[in-house]
Amino acid sequence: MRLCLVEDAAAAGLEPLTLTRPVYDLWLGCSTLGEKIARAFGVGPGPQRRGALIRNHLADVQRRREPHVVINDRDWLARGPLVVARGRWVPPEGFEPPAAGPWVGLCDGKPACAWVGPDDVLGLEWNGVDDWFDGVLAGCPGEEIGGEWIERPWDLVAANARHIERDFARERRPAVSNRQLATLALVGPSDRLRLHETARIDPYTVFDTTGGPIVVGSGVWIQPFTRVEGPCYIGPETQLFRANIRGAVSIGPNCRIGGEVEASIVQGYSNKYHEGFLGHAYIGEWVNLGAITSNSDLRNDYGEVMVPLQGDPVPTGQAKVGCFVGDHTRTGMGSMLNTGTSIGVMCNVLPAGLLLPKHVPSFAAVLYGRVAPGFPVDELFATARIVAGRRGKVFDEADERLYLTLFEQTRLERERAFQRSSQPRRDSWPVLQAGRR
Numbered sequence: 001m002r003l004c005l006v007e008d009a010a011a012a013g014l015e016p017l018t019l020t021r022p023v024y025d026l027w028l029g030c031s032t033l034g035e036k037i038a039r040a041f042g043v044g045p046g047p048q049r050r051g052a053l054i055r056n057h058l059a060d061v062q063r064r065r066e067p068h069v070v071i072n073d074r075d076w077l078a079r080g081p082l083v084v085a086r087g088r089w090v091p092p093e094g095f096e097p098p099a100a101g102p103w104v105g106l107c108d109g110k111p112a113c114a115w116v117g118p119d120d121v122l123g124l125e126w127n128g129v130d131d132w133f134d135g136v137l138a139g140c141p142g143e144e145i146g147g148e149w150i151e152r153p154w155d156l157v158a159a160n161a162r163h164i165e166r167d168f169a170r171e172r173r174p175a176v177s178n179r180q181l182a183t184l185a186l187v188g189p190s191d192r193l194r195l196h197e198t199a200r201i202d203p204y205t206v207f208d209t210t211g212g213p214i215v216v217g218s219g220v221w222i223q224p225f226t227r228v229e230g231p232c233y234i235g236p237e238t239q240l241f242r243a244n245i246r247g248a249v250s251i252g253p254n255c256r257i258g259g260e261v262e263a264s265i266v267q268g269y270s271n272k273y274h275e276g277f278l279g280h281a282y283i284g285e286w287v288n289l290g291a292i293t294s295n296s297d298l299r300n301d302y303g304e305v306m307v308p309l310q311g312d313p314v315p316t317g318q319a320k321v322g323c324f325v326g327d328h329t330r331t332g333m334g335s336m337l338n339t340g341t342s343i344g345v346m347c348n349v350l351p352a353g354l355l356l357p358k359h360v361p362s363f364a365a366v367l368y369g370r371v372a373p374g375f376p377v378d379e380l381f382a383t384a385r386i387v388a389g390r391r392g393k394v395f396d397e398a399d400e401r402l403y404l405t406l407f408e409q410t411r412l413e414r415e416r417a418f419q420r421s422s423q424p425r426r427d428s429w430p431v432l433q434a435g436r437r
Contacts, residue, residue: 001082001083001097002043002079002080003038003051003083004051004052004077004082004083004085005034005037006053006084006085006087007023007053007054007087008086009129011055012310013151014088014150014151014152014153015344016284016343016345016362017284019345019362020061020285020327020406021058021062022034022054022062023150024037025062026156027250027265027267028156028265029160029163029164029166030167030171031167033087033089033090033150034087037085037087037089038050040095041085048070050068050069050070051071051073052066052069052072053126053129054126056126058402060401060402061398064398077124078122081116081117081118082115082116082121083097083115084121085114086111086112086113088149088150089107090147090149092147092148098115101115101116102114102117102120102136103115103142103143104137104141104142105143105144107147107148111134111137112147113145114133114136114137123135152309152314153282153307153324154280154307154321157265157280157321160263160265161212161248161263164212164213164215164232165212165231167233168194168213168231173194175191175192176190176193177195180195183205184206185207186207187210188208188209192213192230193209194214194216195216196216196218196219196220198218199217199218199222200220200221202221202222202223203224205222205226205228207228207230208229208230210230211229211247212229212230212232212248214228214229214233215234216234217234217235217253218236218237220234220235220237220238221238222239223239223242226243226244226245227244228243228245229245231247231248232247233250235252235253235254237254238251238252238254238255239255239256239257243259243260245257245261246260246263247263248264249262249263251265251266252265252270252285253269255268255269255271256273257273259277260276262277262278262280263320264279264281264283265281267282267284270287271289272289273291274293276293278295278322279295280322281297281323281324281325282325283325284328284345285328286327286384286388287325287328290331290333290334290335291333291334293332293335293336295337295339296322296337297339298319298320304317306340307321307341308340308359310413311413311416311417311420316340321340323341325343326362327346328345328380328403329348330347330348332350334351335349335350335351335356336354336355338357338358340358341360342359344362344410345362346362346374346380347365348374348375349365352369356369357371361410361413361414362414363377363410371417371418377404380403381395
């Protein structure tokens with residue numbers, strides 16, 4: 001079986017996280033959405049088995065990230081039958097693909113995936129996915145197969161604990177060994193703790209599995225006086241520095257995490273070395289949160305949180321919502337982020353004593369508490385090359401082209417934000433918006 005993951009127009013609703021990656025690369029539980037879909041259909045990582053149809057400006061960078069996935073190749077699509085699946089659909093637990101089709105799988109009445117022949121993919125374009133699925137559905141019966149949709153960034157955060165539990169149960173790998181137990185303190189069942197044999201767990205580290213399972217990946221280093229509560233996933237090569245991980249947390253590869261973290265996802269290669277609170281948040285890649293940077297994740301009146309996506313407030317239907325931060329953004333020491341903050345890519349956020357603006361468009365800065373023009377793009381690129389090099393990665397010409405495209409795509413959003421910033425701030429009493437619990 002071959003599998004093609006596709007993006008639809010709803011990917012824009014997941015910004016700023018999807019500005020720099022396809023929607024199927026977003027993290028949920030112990031893996032990305034794309035990995036969950038591929039596993040559900042039994043499609044391994046081998047070459048020529050998986051393809052993707054994504055926004056054109058992401059293609060070059062994504063080919064480097066996924067060398068065995070065929071990106072935006074119409075010849076590959078037409079080589080034979082394949083399954084086309086939306087990248088923001090999460091298959092249900094225990095999913096069994098229908099027999100060879102053609103067929104269309106529905107989730108909440110909306111096409112989520114389809115088994116089609118080579119002639120059926122001729123009209124498939126990344127910016128016409130909805131129409132294509134409707135056309136396929138008109139020619140063959142649809143079957144409700146279930147699952148869930150990821151519509152907004154907070155959907156990932158809200159579902160993360162449940163999917164860590166689900167992913168842990170599915171893997172069925174051996175739990176922690178007696179040798180590993182000798183160097184740590186464990187509260188709760190030992191069969192809910194899974195440590196990779198190459199992980200370094202220093203003494204005076206506490207794992208608490210009473211609330212859910214804990215998975216620690218290869219090469220992880222956890223320093224003394226760290227406490228980790230499940231459900232939790234800690235990705236390869238990540239380091240925890242005297243951290244308090246309070247559950248429902250997924251940390252991707254090669255991160256540096258300290259302080260208090262609760263119900264949050266960190267995509268990978270990001271730093272939160274120092275003290276400070278991060279809660280009900282999603283942090284992208286290559287982000288640096290300065291010392292004492294903290295976010296509020298609950299209004300003092302316990303009301304519904306609104307998040308300004310692309311500058312326009314969007315109701316979340318939830319009372320616990322933190323912040324969403326795009327790739328290569330940095331905050332200064334002591335930055336205080338308001339409940340439901342959205343920050344784009346390559347931003348510089350400096351503290352001002354008060355809660356900072358809830359909307360910071362890409363490539364902008366926050367100076368003296370107001371949104372302002374950011375650093376020149378060439379300076380941002382120079383910093384990105386240094387940051388990537390510190391993790392043994394590169395920020396190359398493909399990355400530069402991607403961010404230059406994003407700079408133009410987000411220009412209007414920045415101009416609107418600058419205009420709003422010149423007006424008196426509405427949150428003149430920021431204490432009314434603050435609070436965590």
